[in-house]
Amino acid sequence: MSNLLRWLPAILVMLAIFIFSSQPYHAQDLRPDIEGNFIASSLAERMSGVSFDYAGKEVSVLTLGKAGFIEFLIRKGAHFSIFGLLGFTLVYALNTRKAWRGYVLAVLISFLYACSDEFHQSLTPDRTPLFQDVLIDTAGAICGAALMLLLMKRIHKRRKTHDAS
Numbered sequence: 001m002s003n004l005l006r007w008l009p010a011i012l013v014m015l016a017i018f019i020f021s022s023q024p025y026h027a028q029d030l031r032p033d034i035e036g037n038f039i040a041s042s043l044a045e046r047m048s049g050v051s052f053d054y055a056g057k058e059v060s061v062l063t064l065g066k067a068g069f070i071e072f073l074i075r076k077g078a079h080f081s082i083f084g085l086l087g088f089t090l091v092y093a094l095n096t097r098k099a100w101r102g103y104v105l106a107v108l109i110s111f112l113y114a115c116s117d118e119f120h121q122s123l124t125p126d127r128t129p130l131f132q133d134v135l136i137d138t139a140g141a142i143c144g145a146a147l148m149l150l151l152m153k154r155i156h157k158r159r160k161t162h163d164a165s
Helices: 002-022 031-035 038-046 061-094 099-122 131-164
Strands: 051-054 057-060
Touching: 002 061, 002 099, 031 038, 031 061, 038 061, 051 061, 057 061, 061 099, 061 131, 099 131
Parallel strands: none
Antiparallel strands: 051 057
């Protein structure tokens, strides 16, 4: 039973991702809330010279507006973060004897889930599936899984030191 409980955090993260992907873009549009925010506006002004391509389109304050640019950064940061949390919880759930095996499996599962998430978005009105988002998701999972490995190593080291004394 305890092994099953180890999977609960990862399943909850996957459920959250699924729910967010089920919502059309207009239900998640952050621009109206950002428009009146002084801090976001100030940040966008400071980043007015930043411009890059993402999925074949230019991303800049000029092309998206201040609120659109900040929303883009928030949304991509959310992709990275939630999949970082997924990678983190998957390493915990897998609990393999060989740490690298758990890490690789967690990243692989996260990558496959990111692919399925983008496919799911293709079925959701007003959403655009992008392979670039899969890459951001996977990068987040890589970092989250690595963080869990470091945490587990530290806990193991402390237990070992504590048991020896």
